[in-house]
Amino acid sequence: MEIILKKDKKEKTYTTGFISARMVRRTIEVSRGVDFDNITPEELDKLIDYIVELFGNQFTRDDVYDGLQSKDLIPTITKCINEVVGEMTEVTAGEGKNQ
Numbered sequence: 175m176e177i178i179l180k181k182d183k184k185e186k187t188y189t190t191g192f193i194s195a196r197m198v199r200r201t202i203e204v205s206r207g208v209d210f211d212n213i214t215p216e217e218l219d220k221l222i223d224y225i226v227e228l229f230g231n232q233f234t235r236d237d238v239y240d241g242l243q244s245k246d247l248i249p250t251i252t253k254c255i256n257e258v259v260g261e262m263t264e265v266t267a268g269e270g271k272n273q
Contacts, residue, residue, distance in 0.1 A: 175257050177225070177250060179233060179241030186241075188232045193258055197228055201258040210248055221251050228254055 176189045204224040208217050222235045233241075242250060 175228075175254065177229060177238075177242075177254070179237055181233075181237060181241050188229050190229045190232075193228075198258055200224060200227065201255055205255050210252065213248075225251060225254055228258070 175191075175193070176187055178185050178187050180186075201224070204220055208221065213221075219235065222238050225238060226233060226235055
């Protein structure tokens with residue numbers, strides 16, 4: 175998983191490979207009940223903090239707010255959430271079929 179942020183007029187790519195089980199739980203926790211069509215500033219901060227945590231604190235909340243284009247903010251958040259939940263879904267998709 176990667177995120178590209180602009181810092182000091184240059185693009186920097188941050189990656190994370192290992193997604194812990196705790197981050198799956200955090201993903202469910204932070205995304206539950208968020209209305210992405212009517213998001214509050216507090217919810218947005220919570221989601222950005224989650225992204226920072228997901229990438230191992232390689233950057234800050236301010237780095238995301240200042241380094242990501244406005245049009246990419248919500249798609250980036252949802253992409254990260256979907257990738258974490260998607261990994262869990264792929265693993266559990268075959269469970270129960272052979273029972």
